[in-house]
Amino acid sequence: MAGGLLDVKGLHATVEETEILRGVDLTINAGEVHAIMGLNGAGKSTLASVIMGHPDYEITEGSVHYDGQDLTELEVHERARSGLFLSFQYPHAIPGVQVGTFLRKSVAAVRGEAPKARAFRQELQAAMDVLGMDRSFLSRYVNDGFSGGEKKRLEILQMLLLQPRMALLDETDSGLDIDALKAVAQGINSLSKDSGVLLITHYNRLLELVVPDVVHVMIDGRIIQSGGPELAQRLEADGYEWLMPATA
Amino acid sequence: MSTAMEDPSSAVHLWRSTPWSWMRPEDADSTAVRMVLHDAAGSVSLNEGSPDLFPVVVDGPETTLPDVDDIARHTLADLDTAPMHLSLEGHHEEVVNVDLRAAGHVAVGRLHITCKGQAVVHLHLSGDAGWCGLHLTGKVANGSHLSVVVTDELHLESRVVRCDDWRVGRDATFETGTLSVGGFRRKSDLRHHLDATGGNVRIGLAVHGQGTRHDDHHVEIHHHVGHTSSSLVANVACGGRSRSVGTGRLVIDAGADGTDAGQVFRNLLLSQGARADAIPELEVLADDVSAAHGAASASLDEEQLHYLMSRGLGPEEAAAMIVEGFLADAFRPIAAAEARRTLRDRLTVHLDCARIT
Numbered sequence: 001m002a003g004g005l006l007d008v009k010g011l012h013a014t015v016e017e018t019e020i021l022r023g024v025d026l027t028i029n030a031g032e033v034h035a036i037m038g039l040n041g042a043g044k045s046t047l048a049s050v051i052m053g054h055p056d057y058e059i060t061e062g063s064v065h066y067d068g069q070d071l072t073e074l075e076v077h078e079r080a081r082s083g084l085f086l087s088f089q090y091p092h093a094i095p096g097v098q099v100g101t102f103l104r105k106s107v108a109a110v111r112g113e114a115p116k117a118r119a120f121r122q123e124l125q126a127a128m129d130v131l132g133m134d135r136s137f138l139s140r141y142v143n144d145g146f147s148g149g150e151k152k153r154l155e156i157l158q159m160l161l162l163q164p165r166m167a168l169l170d171e172t173d174s175g176l177d178i179d180a181l182k183a184v185a186q187g188i189n190s191l192s193k194d195s196g197v198l199l200i201t202h203y204n205r206l207l208e209l210v211v212p213d214v215v216h217v218m219i220d221g222r223i224i225q226s227g228g229p230e231l232a233q234r235l236e237a238d239g240y241e242w243l244m245p246a247t248a
Numbered sequence: 249m250s251t252a253m254e255d256p257s258s259a260v261h262l263w264r265s266t267p268w269s270w271m272r273p274e275d276a277d278s279t280a281v282r283m284v285l286h287d288a289a290g291s292v293s294l295n296e297g298s299p300d301l302f303p304v305v306v307d308g309p310e311t312t313l314p315d316v317d318d319i320a321r322h323t324l325a326d327l328d329t330a331p332m333h334l335s336l337e338g339h340h341e342e343v344v345n346v347d348l349r350a351a352g353h354v355a356v357g358r359l360h361i362t363c364k365g366q367a368v369v370h371l372h373l374s375g376d377a378g379w380c381g382l383h384l385t386g387k388v389a390n391g392s393h394l395s396v397v398v399t400d401e402l403h404l405e406s407r408v409v410r411c412d413d414w415r416v417g418r419d420a421t422f423e424t425g426t427l428s429v430g431g432f433r434r435k436s437d438l439r440h441h442l443d444a445t446g447g448n449v450r451i452g453l454a455v456h457g458q459g460t461r462h463d464d465h466h467v468e469i470h471h472h473v474g475h476t477s478s479s480l481v482a483n484v485a486c487g488g489r490s491r492s493v494g495t496g497r498l499v500i501d502a503g504a505d506g507t508d509a510g511q512v513f514r515n516l517l518l519s520q521g522a523r524a525d526a527i528p529e530l531e532v533l534a535d536d537v538s539a540a541h542g543a544a545s546a547s548l549d550e551e552q553l554h555y556l557m558s559r560g561l562g563p564e565e566a567a568a569m570i571v572e573g574f575l576a577d578a579f580r581p582i583a584a585a586e587a588r589r590t591l592r593d594r595l596t597v598h599l600d601c602a603r604i605t
Contacts, residue, residue, distance in 0.1 A: 052558055053558075054554055055550065055554065076554060076557040076558055077557040077560055077561055077566070079558075080557070080560040081560050085558075086558055088555065091555065092551050092552050092554075092555040094552055094555070094556070094570060095573055095574065095577040096572065096573030096574055096575065096576035096577030096580075097572070097573035097576075102556075102559075102569070105565070105569065106559040106560055109559070109561050109562070110559070141573070141577070142573075158559065162560070
């Protein structure tokens with residue numbers, strides 16, 4: 001068994017009998033920030049969904065280990081409690097559930113005990129300060145009527161409170177204005193230095209604020225190239241065509 | 249006496265899904281629903297009211313019993329000859345709490361509320377009466393704002409008949425939220441009348457069905473004049489083999505131009521055996537109005553479940569959170585924060601108890 005925090009080996013996955021992932025290999029060690037870039041439909045979000053255990057996706061081949069444990073043996077909530085976190089590309093609204101209540105219950109579930117009220121308030125305030133969020137957020141319903149930027153901030157707020165060991169951030173930068181992007185980047189950078197981070201993004205702009213250790217390019221369900229931050233810069237400049245397999 | 253009236257035929261719309269024969273009290277010996285006023289700091293009094301106070305309206309102008317051909321209202325009037333009157337004048341900062349305690353085989357209460365000013369009233373119905381009848385009527389004076397919260401936590405073996413008749417004056421707002429979780433069989437006939445321009449009615453209704461509970465809510469909003477507005481949100485979560493019927497009758501009179509009305513019924517089915525019917529009905533006789541209605545039934549949203557579970561909540565806890573949120577969302581139309589908070593708190597207590605039991 002490999003020793004990375006997250007080990008993906010030869011992963012194949014399907015949704016509604018259509019194969020999306022066609023043999024993904026990826027190892028992320030504790031403290032590393034990885035970025036995956038790629039064209040639309042390359043399978044980036046599918047990889048994040050499969051790792052988190054979305055029921056619509058089926059692993060047909062390969063393996064995913066987190067901290068040495070086979071993730072397929074864990075239910076979704078067990079993955080979360082073990083320290084895995086996914087920032088959703090399109091977070092779901094839960095009408096009628098107030099953000100404050102949701103955060104408290106979520107933190108209690110992941111930590112295994114309800115946080116002390118006063119300490120939690122302070123912790124929450126500190127995290128909201130990092131993201132420049134107003135307390136009025138707490139009485140709103142989860143993602144209900146939120147702008148794109150508000151949804152992404154709430155995702156990062158959850159990440160800060162849950163302090164995952166492995167954070168998967170699926171296009172967390174999309175739809176953010178400059179100020180919001182900086183706030184979100186600050187949130188990601190304030191995550192524990194022992195945590196692993198996987199950024200899924202289309203743009204280099206987030207990677208200028210959250211500098212990755214490794215950049216991967218995913219095309220057609222496989223990681224076909226890996227490199228340092230300079231790879232992201234070249235993709236920004238030249239696009240993906242130079243990486244595309246030659247066609248007859 | 250109601251016994252002089254014939255049972256309404258099952259062809260009568262109001263009684264189609266829940267026949268009167270299911271709902272009529274079986275024992276003529278009735279006791280009064282005990283009404284206790286709390287926290288009013290002496291500024292409000294609950295007094296015996298005159299039967300003349302009760303403005304009962306079906307479709308036309310205001311009238312009183314016995315001119316109305318409605319068996320439920322007649323029955324309630326026959327059983328309770330000493331209705332109560334709650335008079336609210338001025339601005340009430342605190343919620344006016346009234347406990348309605350129903351005990352005995354047959355318990356019945358009638359309460360008339362008048363509001364000149366601004367107030368939030370919480371009517372908490374509880375007890376173990378075998379049959380409970382409640383008739384609420386009221387008037388919201390011109391320019392006034394009244395919020396009435398009804399939390400019904402009657403014993404699970406009780407049968408409940410509730411009738412409401414509310415009249416809303418010029419530039420006045422009446423908002424009401426009902427949390428219907430008590431009793432094993434319930435029929436509610438709630439009618440609201442907008443009598444003058446600028447009037448506004450907002451209704452939130454949350455129904456939780458468990459076991460074999462049967463809950464039938466008929467909600468009627470009648471715009472007698474134009475430039476009035478109304479909204480109704482009814483969220484129903486049914487589990488077990490429970491059944492819910494929700495009828496929303498929206499009437500906009502000829503000439504009531506400028507009316508803005510909307511109704512939405514949402515049903516959340518939590519089990520294979522549960523059934524929920526939502527029947528919005530529009531009778532629009534004016535030309536220049538906005539009248540929207542919608543109804544939807546669905547089971548638990550898998551994406552919502554996945555999202556909550558990805559935050560560490562177990563499947564049952566995630567489902568419970570969605571159901572609680574869904575029911576609480578019915579109270580969105582209610583502007584008074586105290587009213588919403590009261591409903592929300594009672595809902596949380598109810599669902600916590602339901603999970604434990």
